[in-house]
Amino acid sequence: MEVIYVQADKCLGCKTCEIECRIAHAEENHAEKKTLLAAISQVRPPKRRLFVEQGEIGKTPVICRHCEEAPCIVDCISGSIYRDEQGFVRRKKERCMGCWSCIMACPFGVVVRDAEAHIAVKCDHCPDLETPACVAGCPTRALQLVDVDSLPLERRKELLLKKGG
Amino acid sequence: MRYVIVGGSIAATTALNVIRANRPDAEIQVVADEAMPFYYRALIPFLLDNSRIVDDILFTEQPTNDERVHFHHDQCIGVDPGKKMIGLASGTTCSYDKLLLAAGSSSRIPDIPGVASQGVFTLRNMDEALKVREALQGCRNAVVIGGALAGVKMAEALKRTGVHLTVVEQRSHILPFIADTETARRMSNKLCEQGMEIHSNDSAKEILATDGQATGVRLASGKTISADLILLMAGVRPNVEFLADSGIDIDQAVLTDREMQTSVVDVYAAGDMVQIHDAVIGKDVVSALWGNAVHMGRTAGFNMSGIKALVPPLLSSFNSTEIGGLPIISAGLLHTDSSHYAVYTEAQGENYRKLIFDQDRLVGMIFLGDVSRAGVYTNLIRNRISLGERKDALVREIMSALYY
Structure with missing residues (x-):
């Protein structure tokens, strides 16, 4: 399974990932029509699903981990949050009733409330794109796709324990 | 392996799915007093004003869609752990190797004149x-x-x-x-x-x-x-009357260990009919929280499948909803008069936040209005994290967030 790996020490805090995330989640159906202009001219501009935050050691993008035992799935009381065939934690828009249980549950604080649409919004790992928009757009490669299954255990531990990773 | 599950809501179905996934040899009988199919209980208010139809509140994946699972629309009226058998209201019995009790709770009916009237x-x-x-x-x-x-x-x-x-x-x-x-x-x-x-x-x-x-x-x-x-x-009361002669230990509700096994071997319990220990407020309580039922059902399901699992720390107060258009998320201790605790509050327009600390541990919180990132803090409560010197910075971070 390929997951987004964050290297905090490479992040400059430019927030390109946040912008790319919003553009990718614009209402336009065609990928080539999803532009910054399209996104910001929507009546309700798309919400970002990852957040560049100031941590103790510098700036770092905070992003959904698509947890193996996902607290947002546990606490979702309407059957809206589920795991898709690829293993990513997604949300069915039409099932969400805006109870915000997922926001209560997520220890990373990466599920957000779309007050106007009255639904919860979270990272969907860009299912229609080969590479998630945030990863593709990151100019410093602080965000990378890593196939966790192919990494030896030692390397995985090393990546996990690395400061800010 | 013969499994019997009493109950038809989230604790029961969570356990059912864990057993299905882990025991290919499982033969599972489900006994529930509500007819199929399974649905999300929290969504029933939406049926009242027709903002959702019945199909929209059903489980998208019905766990009984599996030839190993047999559903009985019936009521369990007793458990005989000696014979490893349960009795049903229809007059039949059902034998088990492992039994899960997840019969939930029922509405409490106030003892006042006229409750039986039409309407x-x-x-x-x-x-x-x-x-x-x-x-x-x-x-x-x-x-x-x-x-x-x-x-x-x-x-x-x-x-x-x-x-x-x-x-x-x-x-x-x-x-x-x-x-x-x-x-x-x-x-x-x-x-x-x-x-x-x-x-x-x-x-x-x-x-x-x-x-x-x-x-x-x-x-x-x-x-x-x-x-x-x-x-x-x-309010509700746990459905435990049918266990009176079973020998299963009951206080306010069914008592279990952290593997969700009752005092009787091979009999597990989960959900609203279980008494939990809330370590944050230090009390034994019966909670009727969805998330707790999922955790308990999952833990019971693993242990019943032969995979050891311990239930995570459960809170008796852990709620999120929206009322009158105002979101609210609250967890742990919500009110105290004791000087043992430090209480912080901040109000800004429609937003209100309250934090309760026991020394350097966050033990209670209320976020009204702006509920963003609430989960970061509810997890500090659930996992009883000692914040040490970070406590003051945390209070600042939470309260100042209301101003930008």
Whole structure:
């Protein structure tokens, strides 16, 4: 399974990932029509699903981990949050009733409330794109796709324990 | 391996799915007193005002869609651990190797005259919701007795159908288990602005009826409220009566270890019929929280499948909802008068935040209005994290977030 790996020490805090995330989640159906202009001219501009935050050691993008035992799935009381065939934690828009249980549950604080649409919004790992928009757009490669299954255990531990990773 | 699961809501189905995934040889009997299919209980208020139809509240994946699973629409009336057998209301029995009790809870019916009148309903399952929806035809005034979360959610749904709605709560404020006085005051105001009538510090003494049809409610204060539809939302009680002769240890509800096994070997329990220990407030309680039921069901399912698992720390207060258009997330201790705790509050417009610390541990929180990143902090409470010197920075981070 390929997951987004964050290297905090490479992040400059430019927030390109946040912008790319919003553009990718614009209402336009065609990928080539999803532009910054399209996104910001929507009546309700798309919400970002990852957040560049100031941590103790510098700036770092905070992003959904698509947890193996996902607290947002546990606490979702309407059957809206589920795991898709690829293993990513997604949300069915039409099932969400805006109870915000997922926001209560997520220890990373990466599920957000779309007050106007009255639904919860979270990272969907860009299912229609080969590479998630945030990863593709990151100019410093602080965000990378890593196939966790192919990494030896030692390397995985090393990546996990690395400061800010 | 013969599994028997008593219950048909989230604790039961979570365990069922874990067993299905881990035991290919499983033969699973499910006994539930509600007919199939399974549905999300929290969504039944939406049936009242037709904002959702029945199909929209069903589980998208029905766990009984599996040839190893056999569903019985029946009621368990007793457990005989000696014979490893349960008795059913239909007169038959069912043998098990491993048994899960997840029979949930039932509406508590207040002991007042007139509760049996036409037009008076308890509302906890889909059948009841459909009956209330039927009774709403031509209804002009409705009263909800009980202003806790379930009562208020039902009241909001009824209100959306256009009826005049009154909530009666015997405690000093509505939403006693998810809010403190200040939060409840803010939410009451919001609901009242939207046309709801709320009588707190008052209780229903009698349901008035003419020719068996409810016409109103007489309150302890002497007031009379006319109503053609009355909902009894005065809390729930765990369904444990059927275990009286089973030898299974019961206090307020069924007692289990952290593997969710009861005092009787091979008998597990999960969900609303289990008593939990809330380490944050240091009390044994019966919680009726969805997330707790999932954790308990999952843990029971693993252990019943032969995979050791321990239930994570459970909180008795861990709620998120939106009332009168205001989101609220609260967890842990919500109110204290004890000087042992440090309490911080901050209000900014419609937003209100409250934090309660025990030394350097966050033990309670309320976020009203702006609920962003609440999970970061609820998890500090659940996992009883010692913050040390970071405590003050945390308070600043949480409170200052209301200003930008």
